[in-house]
Amino acid sequence: xxxxxxxxxxxxxxxxxxxxxxxxxxxxxxxxxxxxxxxxxxxxxxxxxxxxxxxxxxxxxxxxxxxxxxxxxxxxxxxxxxxxxxxxxxxxxxxxxxxxxxxxxxxxxxxxxxxxxxxxxxxxxxxxxxxxxxxxxxxxxxxxxxxxx
Numbered sequence: 238x239x240x241x242x243x244x245x246x247x248x249x250x251x252x253x254x255x256x257x258x259x260x261x262x263x264x265x266x267x268x269x270x271x272x273x274x275x276x277x278x279x280x281x282x283x284x285x286x287x288x289x290x291x292x293x294x295x296x297x298x299x300x301x302x303x304x305x306x307x308x309x310x311x312x313x314x315x316x317x318x319x320x321x322x323x324x325x326x327x328x329x330x331x332x333x334x335x336x337x338x339x340x341x342x343x344x345x346x347x348x349x350x351x352x353x354x355x356x357x358x359x360x361x362x363x364x365x366x367x368x369x370x371x372x373x374x375x376x377x378x379x380x381x382x383x384x385x386x
Contacts, residue, residue: 265378269374270371271326278324279318280318280364282319284360317345321346343375
């Protein structure tokens with residue numbers, strides 16, 4: 238009589254434990270979050286540079302509650318972009334601090350893009366969606382070096 242067992246705990250030819258499908262899924266989500274955060278960071282840096290150098294690229298609206306100087310928005314997006322790139326490098330190394338910082342940075346990117354919706358509406362919505370996926374991926378997957386081992 239043959240019994241079926243889940244793949245976790247099964248040793249491969251090298252004697253190491255074969256990773257389970259759940260573990261591979263979690264690692265894939267972490268890589269997804271790292272790459273997506275890196276892309277969002279680079280795009281934030283470019284958006285920041287556009288706001289600092291040529292703030293007439295953006296549409297200005299009248300009577301907006303959160304009206305700020307577009308150069309200030311450029312510096313905000315530039316700073317968040319640089320932080321996002323740095324945190325994504327930590328995510329590649331699966332650092333716990335990077336997971337927490339990634340959620341925080343993605344949340345700040347959502348807020349910054351919500352506040353700058355009238356200046357660049359379509360792009361702001363795209364970045365809000367990107368950041369939502371980053372938060373989701375970082376919150377549903379567990380660290381390889383965490384308590385799961």
